[in-house]
Amino acid sequence: MWSMREVRGETTGRRFGRRPPPEAGPAGWATAGLVVLFLALALLSLLIGTGNSSPARAWDYLLGDPAARADSQLRLALLDVRLPRTVAAVLVGVCLGTSGCLLQAATRNPLAETGLLGVNSGAAFAVVLGLTYFGAASSAALLVWALVGGAAASAVVLLLAASGRAAGSPLRLVLAGSALGATFHGLTAYVLLGTRSTFDTYRYWTIGSLAGVDLADLLPLLPLAAVGLLVALGCARPLSALGLGDDSARSLGHHPGRIRLVVAGAVSLLVGCAVAVAGPIAFLGLLAPYAARAVAGARTAVQLALSALVAADVMLLADILARVVIRPWETPVSVLLAFVGGPLLIWIARSARLSTAGASA
Structure with a gap:
């Protein structure tokens, strides 16, 4: 039983707009747990590698031990190899997680995937063109070609989706992206058939890996990713209205077609940055x-926030495992994600089917 003073205080608080502090719900606890996991995985990513530098020596270097700081090989392993890979894993994870959440919300399809807009295929085709006809061999050159190809593919998809009566509809976006992706895939195969030397480099890029990433190559992508994330944050409220249906969104003053086109632009920018760094990454x-x-x-x-955190944690974990699974060699990140994502996708489909069957029964 509450006392009269407590009841009076509660009533007064409601009258003057003061509410008791909200308790941490499942989303709050999940966010806190994901942040702690993110920090732990980022630290492990700096401590663990394929070389001879032990985690204990790396830890001493991070703590400022003079003997460890004097080791040039250890400094090279941490600052020139592991730190860029850690930043790249976070960048790729945040971009793919955010873009996947945007795409699923805009199309109202929980199985929508970031490759639907043809960005991956456009980036792959541009990389093949750069390798075959323009002599692009360095990682920086491949990154630029992948980013340009992804941006060009997204621009064509947006132009196709913005034309006609059903401008900006989710079906038109998916159809345009699928058609353009199939076209780029065929063109890529045609070019690779006549250039065997290009195929070797392209095969290494398209398999998806964070090995050999340079921090100098990542810095130009950070502003582009930041723009995409800001646009995604600005689309949160319109997408919430869009989840009620196009008619309800229009009644609230939103334009569904424009919202989807803006979302498609943000998704293309984010996926383009991720593909440029690590190649096409599936399932994430x-x-x-x-x-x-x-x-x-x-x-x-x-x-959006949880998707970015989950994807960043998964990428960090996959990259750490990629260094130690078959040491001293390295497993591509996309292979590990496929081993994890395939069974999970089957489980998701089975769960949805079972829940539907149970509801219908």
Whole structure:
């Protein structure tokens, strides 16, 4: 039983707009746990590598031990190899997680994947062109070609989706992206058939890996990714209205076609940055939003934050495992994600089918 003073205080607080502090819900606890996991994985990414530098020596270097700081080989391993890979894993994870959440919210399709807009295929085709006809051999050159190809593919998809009566509809976006992706895939195969030397370099790039990433190559991509993330944050409220249906969104003053076109532009920018760094990475843009939606519910802004955190954690974990699974060699990150993402995708499909069957029964 509450005392009269407590009841009077509660009533007064409501009258003057003061509410008791909200308790941490599942989304708050999940966010805190993901942040702690992110910090732990980022630290492990700096401590663990394929070389001879032990985690204990790396830890001493981070703590400022003079003997460890004097080791030039250890400094090279941490600052020139592991630090760029850690930054790259976070960048790729955040971009793919956010873009997957945006795409699923805009199309109202929980199985929508970031490769639907043809960005991956456009980037791959541009890399093949750069390798074959323009002598692009360095990682920086391949990064530029991949980014330009992804941006060009997204621009064509946006132009196709913006034309006609159903401008900006999710079906038109998906159809345009799928058609353009198939076209780029065929052109890529045609070019590779006549150039065997290009195929070797392209095969290494398209398999998806963070090995050999240079921090200087990542810095120009950070502003582009920041722009994409800001646009994604600005789309959170319109996407929440769009989740109620196009008619309800229009009644609230939003334009569904424009929202989807803006979202498609942000997704293209984010996916282009991720593909330029690590090549085409599958499953991550599908699984991270699914996990975030299970915790956040229908709150789009919380979904975006959780999707970015989940994807960043998964990429960091996959990159750490890639260094130690078959040491001293390295496993491509995309292979590990495929081993994890394939069974999870089957489980998701089976869970959806079982829940539907149970509901219908």
